[in-house]
Amino acid sequence: MSVIEEESVRGGLFKDINAEDEDVQPTVIESLCMNCYKNGTTRLMLTKIPFFKEIIISSFTCPHCNWNNTEIQSAGRIQEQGVIYTLQVKTKEDINREVVKSDSASTRIPELDFEIPAFSQKGSLSTIEGLLDRAVAGLEQDQPIRKTTDPSVAGKIEEFIHRLKKLKEGEEEFTLIIDDPSGNSFIENPFAPQKDKCLSVTNYKRTSEQNAALGIEEEEEQEDETPSNDLDTMRNEVLVFNTSCPECNAPANTNMKLVQIPHFKEVIIMATNCDSCGNRTNEVKPGGATEELGTRITLHLTDPSDMSRDLLKSETCSVSIPELEFELGMAALGGKFTTVEGLLKDIKDLIVSKNPFMCGDSVTADRANKFKLFGQKIDKIMAGEMDVHIILDDPAGNSYLQNIYAPDPDPEMKIEKYTRTFEHNEDLGLNDMKTEGYAET
Template sequence: MSVIEEERVRGGVFKDINPEDEDQQPTVIESLCMNCYENGSTRLLLTKIPFFKEIIISSFTCPHCNWTNTEIQSAGRIQEQGVLYTLQVKTKEDMNREVVKSDSASTRIPQLDFEIPAFTQKGSLSTIEGLLDRAVAGLEQDQPIRKATDPAVAEKIEKFIERLKKLKEVEEEFTLIIDDPSGNSFIENPSAPQKDTALTVTHYKRMPEHNAVLGIETEEEEDDKKPVNDLDTMRNEVLVMLENYIHFQMILYGVKSGGATEELGTRITLHLTDPSDMSRDLLKSETCSVLIPELEFELGMAALGGKFTTLEGLLKDIKDLIVSKNPFMCGDSSTADRAEKLELFGQTIDKIIAGEMDVHIILDDPAGNSYLQNVYAPDPDPEMKIEKYTRTFEQNEDLGLNDMKTEGYAEK
């Protein structure tokens, strides 16, 4: 186990950014400058980004040639799914959104037919404006040489640079797409905890070519290398006991669905009318979203993963996820207002748990593998509505069903 992993277990390394915390100082390491080959210094800061994950921020400076370099690196593992962010940039305020871009992420602006391929830049923590500035700087870097050797190409690139610079003024709307098969990139939602109408976040199943680029093996590839009767493998895979839950299907108590994706999606709507509702058992699969319409709140399907808990436990998990010290909310009046809004959201969740607010909780699971206890069973629950629905093409895409081939697999 590495030093970072040991400290993570003790909870002593990754902390929320807090300018008033005197103990939160970066680690300084003497490092070789790759520009002039003299010694410079690297500063490392290990921190957590709310609504995202743990990251390592590094900054190198050389006092001899004044060369600097700043980058970020995910401190967590590659996620189970890739992530695709699609942002409609409409105002200059959107340019201030914080962005975590890992080195495995590609960046596209369709309106300009512009793309920064994966692994062509180091990971960065910046803003939308910072991403554009970095792209402009990269294109301008070799312009003097182009102008001397190929003036025609240099002129075309100069015009393209001007178009990129105009995007910063947001004279017209454009689309920014960040596609990261590792799942370790992020675009800030300044409206949190409310849903961001300008931002679409899609989680997807990686293809074999994605795994190859990331240098990871799929479970199928790993299984091919293991003995069929390996008892240790069986013990590792059977981590939790199976429970046949009344009025539901066979599930894993851990929690991942023990059954296949259902033919139809399931949407469960519960009207909270009594504090006793908080004790209802609840299974939220990893594909389930949680909505509270009265708060204009929506929690994406990958945010909390799979859970077997109570309704109160789910709401407390939501509060813990949303209400935390946010490094994007320090230092000026606007960020203070946003921090106050998150605190108010936490107080609202407390009121819901105490039965002081009349709201609806919606569990929307396109895979059909989530459940909420009917306390009136076997009679219908007057406060709960269960709907079955046909998945859209996009939902099937998110679940990896569109690429599934079933021809030729009929039982013989």
């Protein structure tokens, strides 16, 4: 067991930020200043923030030349999928959105043909204005030398810096794209829990090159030598394998079982229990191939008994409640096999309890009231006091909602099959798959 895992088990390494906790103090060490080559001071703090897991915050100051530097590094695990955030910046308020950018993330502004490559900057917890300020500072750093050695290049860079400053002041609309293969970056949605029309989030499977850049060693594919009759044996057994807790990184066990859902298909249910921190997670993976058509399920909640309906939400399924103007992206909660009530509780926890903008200095009175009101509406829905519709939209067709009238049609439930668009297939990775036209050798 590593030192981090051992400390995580004891709960002594990563601390929650709390102004009232006197035990949370940074580690101070003496280190060399790379500006004047005299000794300065570095402060390190290992802490946890929502949506970014464990992080290491470091701050360096030099009393001799007054040079200082701050940076943030992810100390948590790399997510299963990469993520792309695309934001249409239209107003001055958009400039103030908070951004978590890991060091593996690249930043692009297509209108300027401008890109900050991955691993060229340290991770940061800032705003969009802060990202632009950092880019301007980097370009201005060598301008005095350029004006002497190459005035033409210096002039072009000066024009570019001027355009970046105009974007920072909100004088021009632009598109900000953050592409992070590690999945540990984040852009604030100030309209949460409602959908942000200016922000789109896309999850994707990493390439071999991206895994290599992140230091992930891919497992070599092995031929499947499992006899066909072993599949029947697996259906009656619970498989157990060793993993790490997603919250505290302590060693834990994950249980996996094949389950046949009536009137639907076979799925794989995985559950992880951590004895160290008490965290419990469960995830569902669909069995078999991707369906030919997407599925959109609309349920009209008219009775408290609807809360007990079994529900399978695959990781490719989005959830929306039109009456609340609420929409949850496909990868937000992952795959789940639960009930309608369980799904609503998970949505409330994600939006209200686990939202980083509901605590600390980030919270405002208006925002806190908005989230509190949303949580109260979810409670009313679960109590049967609100008449709403819940929509499960799964382009892969791998989601399911129990029909309590089966085999007869459910008068309160509507199931629609639809043809996926090119964008749907792109999100599912189907456009890159070729299964026909291979020549026999």
